[in-house]
Amino acid sequence: MQKHIAIVGAGLVGSLLACYLSKRGYKVSVFEKRPDMRLAGYIGGRSINLALSHRGWKALKKTGLDKTANAIAIPMKGRMIHQLSGSTDFIPYGTGEQAIYSISRGDLNRLMVEQADEFPHVDFYFNHRCDFIDFEKNKLRFEDTLNNRFVEVNTDIIFGADGAYSEVRYEMQKTPNFNINQQHEPYGYKELSIPPGKNGEHQLEKNALHIWPRGNFMMIALPNMDGSFTVTLFNSFKGENSFEHLTTGQEVETFFAQQFPDAVALMPNIKKDFFENPTSSLVTIRCFPWKYNHTCLIGDAAHAIVPFYGQGMNCGFEDVKELDEILDATGENWEAALDKFQHQRKPNGDAILDLALYNYIEMRDLSGREDFQLRLKIEKKIAAAFPDKFMTLYAMVTFSDFSYAEAKKRGEQQSELLDAIMQLPNIEQQWEGEAVMQMAKEWINKNR
């Protein structure tokens, strides 16, 4: 008999997983606690725009969903750094046409559910909140919040693709020997907006990710298809200049006028946005095991990370793609496949989690500093000179097939070289000279 697979969560990862499993001939039921976003419209105001990159595209491609995404994606070829003075620096992410792609989480999710629903034997059940799991019998209980009743579902395999606050994980936490570390950061975020110009045009450079680095906090902006930008202020909850001191209209006005004068000129609704949108927190989840009997966590449910490397969705999509490859390799032996999956992906989840935490410092503080910008230039110059031996850390994470763990390890090694180069006397003047490339060459001969 055809196996029945339950996926809890109809978000990005759940929808993609449904498509992959349908292609393998399984009967797939997807349960989502929120209402059908195709009917209700996506509830925004808490969603950072996403940056789709290599790993995400690659995973989408196998199901044809890359075409769907491509129609609503805007390439961002680099960071546009906005200094307090109003001057800007553009720092390309990669080379040539390399880019990351701004995409609306709500639009992408809606389109993915639409497409997944067209796949054979895939059914979606909305307003179904997972309430209990019997891990021995692969049985789930849902609260059907629309009809105010409880529904029991028998399945063969269960996936928890229900995000950072996964109900499946809460249930799994009660199984023996489950370890979890759930930590909220002392900083959070608030979504704001730059509307389109009079003729619907983007009021800032469209093909860039804009950053206003201000040391302990920052603002970013990502382009939308309608000419607007989704703007996000990341800031500490407490301390100087933090959210705790932004409680009155006057405080908000003064803060933005002082810190982001160029941006605020384009934000007529700043006070309304600020007080109507929630201040959201950011959570990091490390847990293991991901699998108990025939239930398995995937995506954010297994490894929720902060958004600063733009890899949360990409990592979740890569989870799905690698699971698919493991199912091939094990001949769809699910017991073996889920176990291999968790051991293969756990170190990568851990690696991107750490990289993402670190990248907040890089974005909010270092990216605005001249010495750091110089370091990035030197890193790129070395990468261009030794394309088979050396890639920038950003490129390894964002544009390569290296595992996250490998990218992190190589990045740490390379960082020692870059630290040494930055110690050279007068590096600001001589960075294009022979000495730098000589050091790089020696390091590569020794380490690669």
Add this chain to the structure above:
Amino acid sequence: MQKHIAIVGAGLVGSLLACYLSKRGYKVSVFEKRPDMRLAGYIGGRSINLALSHRGWKALKKTGLDKTANAIAIPMKGRMIHQLSGSTDFIPYGTGEQAIYSISRGDLNRLMVEQADEFPHVDFYFNHRCDFIDFEKNKLRFEDTLNNRFVEVNTDIIFGADGAYSEVRYEMQKTPNFNINQQHEPYGYKELSIPPGKNGEHQLEKNALHIWPRGNFMMIALPNMDGSFTVTLFNSFKGENSFEHLTTGQEVETFFAQQFPDAVALMPNIKKDFFENPTSSLVTIRCFPWKYNHTCLIGDAAHAIVPFYGQGMNCGFEDVKELDEILDATGENWEAALDKFQHQRKPNGDAILDLALYNYIEMRDLSGREDFQLRLKIEKKIAAAFPDKFMTLYAMVTFSDFSYAEAKKRGEQQSELLDAIMQLPNIEQQWEGEAVMQMAKEWINKNR
């Protein structure tokens, strides 16, 4: 109107808390997912015997429950170390009559529930599993597993006193900004037994906690009132000599004969006990905040620790006593009291958690070593010479009113002195000489 307080968990901490709150005139309802232990008998086989000490006694005293406990407690004045050779060393815990008290968890729990039930306005509800909490409305939902129905309860204040695997905490984990670190140790335990002798006598020294330290694992035995000892093997799950290699009768026989020849001679049921009793895991929980609106965690639910300092119950009882003092200090302003409670107790929960983890190393390995036993002797000699300035770490934790955090801090400071003393040449010969006390005196003049 009289406030209604719900306590989830009728264990040791929940029962004691019920007595304290009854004394203040509140209406108290205690909900417990297990059956009434007064009817069903306590389900054993997974319970380490407890060691009641100063903090626990002090908290019991305020409700008169100390008399109840005293009737079933056996004083243990020190550790009896059993070497592989069969020789034993007795190491007193303190001075004079100082002792910790072996007590059966099941018996104590049953008696405490009996007594708490006699307090005014205290009601117990067994077979009630907490299923959902509305933290805004202080409303709980229970599954009444005896009558197979759901019950909703409205209260003013809710306590989660439901242990390491607290259902209240699982619900609280879904509230914003809750941080938790739940880690299982790579070692676990198995309960065994030494029955009474022919005439009902204890077959080992009654007034001691027996330890068979074997480096990477250990066995301990605590006396019971009926002449038996509850024996516990603590061991790693994997690796040489670990639980994974104790799967056949022959393996178990060989292991015990080699490692615990003196004890196994007194354990006729060793194989039956070993295979009938579960191998249990040990979990450590660090979380914060403990309070959300008018719901608060207390005891193991807030700070589950490993059992190696014998402080889990004592810490939970001290929680209750300090909460009571805080209610006095705040004039029963619950909002302020619960907030003060969590901030006052959190550093102490963290401290005893770390001390307990460390103490496994001391018990299983160091306690059997001559140099460590010498160190304990020197520590005690200094404590005897400077009673107002210096207490042994064990005494600070077990026999004093120092907060756990203060005890840990002082212990770490004192450890530096003891490290230095142990470096003295020929310390084995000259430890009773002048040099040691001179060093101690200088250190105390500088640091205390």
